[in-house]
Amino acid sequence: MHTLRIEHEVQxxxxxxxxxxxxxxxxKRSGVKHYRIYKAAGEPVSVMVELDFDNKENLQTTLLALQxxxxxxxxxxxxxxxxxxxxxIESKEL
Numbered sequence: 306m307h308t309l310r311i312e313h314e315v316q317x318x319x320x321x322x323x324x325x326x327x328x329x330x331x332x333k334r335s336g337v338k339h340y341r342i343y344k345a346a347g348e349p350v351s352v353m354v355e356l357d358f359d360n361k362e363n364l365q366t367t368l369l370a371l372q373x374x375x376x377x378x379x380x381x382x383x384x385x386x387x388x389x390x391x392x393x394i395e396s397k398e399l
Contacts, residue, residue: 306338306393307364309356311371313386318349324382325354330370332356336363364390 315321325342332340338357345351358364368388375386 307358307361308391308393309358309364309368310389310391311354311356311386312388313352314350314384315352316350316382316384318344318352321352321382324378329374330367332367335367335370336360337367361390361392 322342336358338359340357341355343353343355345353356364356367358367368390371386371388375383379386
């Protein structure tokens with residue numbers, strides 16, 4: 306599994322969440338299998354999203370779509386997105 310980890314600040318969590326829920330890139334069609342949203346403790350404007358993919362090709366295509374979208378909303382909805390691509394190599398429930 307490949308994961309696209311995105312961290313950015315938001316002007317308003319509620320406004321950002323509304324935009325996220327509108328799903329402008331159609332996550333399911335883009336190959337996203339699962340997502341997680343985190344807020345940094347004590348920092349209401351800091352958000353992290355993890356998008357899981359079965360393959361790296363879908364991840365790369367989605368990242369390009371996100372970058373194009375971010376160019377349009379930079380400074381309005383989000384601020385300074387940072388991305389990292391990670392690959393799960395082990396998982397174990399305890």
